[in-house]
Amino acid sequence: MTDGRYTTRSVHKLIDGISRLIKRIVPARLIPLLLTAYGRLNALLYRGNALTCPCCGGRFRRFKAYGAVKRPNSMCPRCRSLERHRLIWLFLEQKTGFFTDELKVLHFAPEFWFRRVFGRLPRMTYVTADLRSPLADLKADITDIPCDSEEFDAILCVHVLEHVQNEAHALSEVLRILKPGGWAIISVPVDAGRETTYEVETSSRAERLKEYGKSDHVRVYGRDFQGRLESAGFIVTREDYAAELGPDAVRKYALSPSSSIYFCTKPIFF
Ligand SMILES: [Zn+2]
Structure with a gap:
């Protein structure tokens, strides 16, 4: 059984897994390009009007949780600002x-x-x-x-x-x-x-x-x-x-x- 929220969460987990794999295997000079592409995709997934990132100008329904003890609304999904x-x-x-x-x-x-x-x-x-x-x-x-x-x-x-x-x-x-x-x-x-x-x-x-x-x-x-x-x-x-x-x-x-x-x-x- 799936619902919209479950599907979105699965997509996020899959993208995060792919991101970690890419960082391990691709040459360092390509990482900025990949991070930019990854940010664009994330910006679509998180699009909304609740929060604004001053660094990239993006507007999102929420930011990603981040940290050893996860802080909600910490990391901008597009530019990764904390x-x-x-x-x-x-x-x-x-x-x-x-x-x-x-x-x-x-x-x-x-x-x-x-x-x-x-x-x-x-x-x-x-x-x-x-x-x-x-x-x-x-x-x-x-x-x-x-x-x-x-x-x-x-x-x-x-x-x-x-x-x-x-x-x-x-x-x-x-x-x-x-x-x-x-x-x-x-x-x-x-x-x-x-x-x-x-x-x-x-x-x-x-x-x-x-x-x-x-x-x-x-x-x-x-x-x-x-x-x-x-x-x-x-x-x-x-x-x-x-x-x-x-x-x-x-x-x-x-x-x-x-x-x-x-x-x-x-x-x-x-
Ligand atoms: Zn940003």
Whole structure:
């Protein structure tokens, strides 16, 4: 026996299975094309008017659930943006000249859709960096960035530091390659219930899973994250931007209501 909902769920499961298989067997350079095609198909399956994604402009009846503990309405079915990406996009659009100014930007571990859109902005010189991805312009370790000092106007570093053992070196490198007065958006998962960041000496994946809840994380950040950025030399403004946008926008774009943006500026007289 089938009904419409059962059939739709089966189609989604089949598509997700095919997606995972494709990622394992196709060359890396074809993955953006396939993700684009997969996103178009998903956009049709999820089409509706309940939610809007600011990143791809799509409108959907819901977003996909995502996360180790599944969060409903988390991932845009078309561009794969999560709550944090949608908030950062809105912030860049409404609070900075990111989409219009002539900027040289370095983006660590670039997300598929961001890379696609930012790489086409006519006034931007957009450079991507990643430790492993063959799609990045630079194969680079954030603790030893192969770029000149004061080379970039802006840097995006979203959910990278929680994977990096030597946070001090990473922040020092990000600061070094920024122009004086340049800015970075540095985002990590913050456990708001934790006053200070938790970190233990371990190199075992099993132990990390036990201590941090993720086998590839090296610490759990607490409310002292802003202080850690300031200690590294940044001037930090924490913008509680989801709250500033208000409940209607939080609903419309499916944002996390308590999410903040850490806007980190390199002092002019550094
Ligand atoms: Zn989207």
